[in-house]
Amino acid sequence: MPRSIRLAAYATLLVTAAAANGHGTQIEGAVVPGIRVQAQYDTGEPMAEAQVIVYAPEQPAHPWLTATTDHAGVFQFVPDPAQLGTWAVQVRQAGHGAMLNLPVLPTETVSHQITVCTNHLSRTQQWLMALAVVWGLIGTALFFYRQRGANASS
């Protein structure tokens, strides 16, 4: 069977660190969610040192990141959390390649905020609704008042 490519992605936590300039060294770390891609041929052979191109949802035609896999065919990155949608990772080597599409969804916190916005009314919306109800009551009263006046005059 011809060699084909398997890409697998795993959500993972990555530790990022930044070093400051100067004589001393300062390291800051943060644990952030990231994506780990494992690229291998269907023979099980890892795609070592393969070309990687990452495309972000907001500019899908332009590479967001280019890199290479390590000796085990592994590549990992942290997507921009502001860009929700489908991230695409392309891995190529020696005339063979594959594209992996990874949906990056809102975090639970963001999702909760969206749910709150769609299920509850804001203060302005509540005032507008109250005004509409009052205006409807006034209109109904005026309608019956006018009808009664018309009947009395006839």
Added chain:
Amino acid sequence: MRNATHPNTLLTSTLLATALVSSPLLAGTLEFYVQGEDLATEGFQAPKLTKDGWALTFEQLWVGLDQVSAYQTNPPYDPQQGAPMAVIAEVSLPEVQVVDLVGQAASDHRVLIAEVEATPGHYNAMTWTLAPVDLPPLNGASMLLIGTASRDGQTLPFQLQTTDRITHHCGEFVGDERKGIVVAGEIADVEMTFHLDHLFGRADRPADGSMNQQALGFDAFANDQLEHRFSVQALHLGHVGEGHCRVQYD
């Protein structure tokens, strides 16, 4: 008297909406290309000889293409998973295409076979069939290769063909640039790609690699073992760039 929406107003609105949707400003163009890469236009030349050491030059390389379609799919179609395509939009070519991957190729090895107006979006999947065509020059074949082979001072003209009918279900193009993203008023393209090294193998690739293990090479044709006919089953010639396709043999 209260105003009601006049039927003419509704009709006018509908016509306006229809005109806007069908306006070229809201549609883009999708170009369909096919190619056999440099191995078709330049042949198998050192160091890219066949796996058994033959140099090949193609004068003509005809393919029959039927039921060619490009799709916007969501989730994006993955040929390795094989789940049905979730199609959002589709662009299809109405006619069978008979293409010479050598004689009609541009300098980038590609042949433009159609330009079609397309709804904007990402055409990230394709289906197409390598199909026998009764008309000349295929005369019932789906693929016809005419050329010359040479090795160790021996030169052999050849005419090879297959009558196999194979449908390809492909995901997104894989290559130097991302393809198939149609923007209103602009042009994008999709591509069907034939990998001839899957048929003849490559001397500059590992002999024990799966591609060379499966490829037929040219010795079998040179000694008339195959009577100049071959089957592409299990060879996986059809790709989208470097991306593999799921194949179905009819």
